[in-house]
Amino acid sequence: MRRFDAEYLTHTRRGMWADSREALSTLDLSTRERVLDVGSGTGALTRVLREETPGDVVGVDADPQLLDHVEGPAVVGDAFGLPFPDDTFDLVVCQALLINLPEPVDAVREFARVSRDGVAVIEPDNESVTVESTVDGESALAGEAREHYLAGVDTDVTLGSDVASVLAEAGLASVEITRYDHARTIAPPYGEADVESARRKASGSGIATDRETLLDGGLSTEAYDRLRQRWRQMGRDVIEQMADRTYERTETVPFYVAVGQI
Template sequence: MREFSEAYLERTREGMWDDSRQALEPLALDSRERVLDVGCGTGELSRVLAAECPGEVVGCDADTDLLEFAGEHVPVVAGDALRLPFADDSFDLVVCQALLINLPDPEAAIREFARVSSDLVAAVEPDNGAVAVDSSVASEERLEDQARRAYLEGVGTDVTLGADAREAFTEAGLEVLETRQYDHERTIEPPYGEAALTIAQRKATGAGLADDRETMLEGDLTNEEYDALRSEWRSMGRDVIEQMEERTYRRREAIPFFVTVGRVAEAQ
């Protein structure tokens, strides 16, 4: 499973559910007594669950460094998603966000979620192949699409899982109740915050692309093609910084997430 830094999780999940929580309605959060957030990371979803649930919300993650941040908001327990340190039926809802896309066997994780749930299991998973970008820098959308496709070809897990999580739920023996879509939008516009400036600098230096180089080369991308892409990427980053200096840079990114909810067999 891939590991993520606290800064990465904060940057990519910042603002999720602030605009609407309608896609979470099938979880019936207002009636939950004990909820487990698996792969909670720094606790972005845990905080939302805690705000909506009258009962207890517990965060669980294998990365104890990330749990230090999540623990500021909810009780946390270190544990592996495939071997949860809880007894059967310990919770009435087990949920994860952007976790299954990083696992080689999502079905195995869902089975484990069902073991510790007496009622519902839910997964909030993106389709990273359907990300839409609109930018004031003409080349940014094309280059991000090219880099994304190269990354998807090389990554070892299904990071486009999205709505297809329904199949994994069914294979794990759950009754799929509903799937709802939530589009997480991230916007950069003036005035620019520190995070936006850091992203622009990483584009101009090619650092962000360099982080994914090994994965991208696992697919069909050649070293020569990667070098050409990185050169264009850095040029694009310089254009971003130039527009930022002129306060004309604007970027909108929409990532489709799918909330899939299933009921464990014992609760049918």
């Protein structure tokens, strides 16, 4: 199972559900008495669930350090062996978790064990991510890096568009699917996180984190070095446009919300 730190989770989930929560309507949150958020991380979804649910919402994650950021009830636990008896919750939810698991169907079966009513999974299709930028070449460069990353990663990070089949294979019925596009936009005035992201591009530190995955995805060492060099130049162009307050970037990640009945 892949693990992420709090900074990464905060960046990737920033603004999630800020513009609309319509895609969560199939979860019937207003009727829920007890909800479990599996792989809650720093609690981004947990907070949304608590705002929409009159009952109790519990977060669970395998990393106790991430749970330090979660307000309210949260326990340490593994997605394949949740520390709860059968039928403890009336809804079990996860967001961007199954794409990081080697056996997502087994995890959903465990979700169903501790739920007496339904399971909802919210997963992205990382193959269909789009990037629009005022920096020439940033979109193409991001697409090139993504292509090799997808080929090299050892779990199915494109799972979102096929998540209904995972729930069906796990034995859930009446699966409903809703698509939600999460757009992360950078525009003036720039926040601290935006500036730090640009610095990481210019230094090449961000893409260096994924070096081994990119190499596993078909890049030679020389090709990776060339990609990183172009990535750093792109980062310098971003910083230059930020100085002129002309830089804008929108990354859109399609998520699929799937709800199945026990």
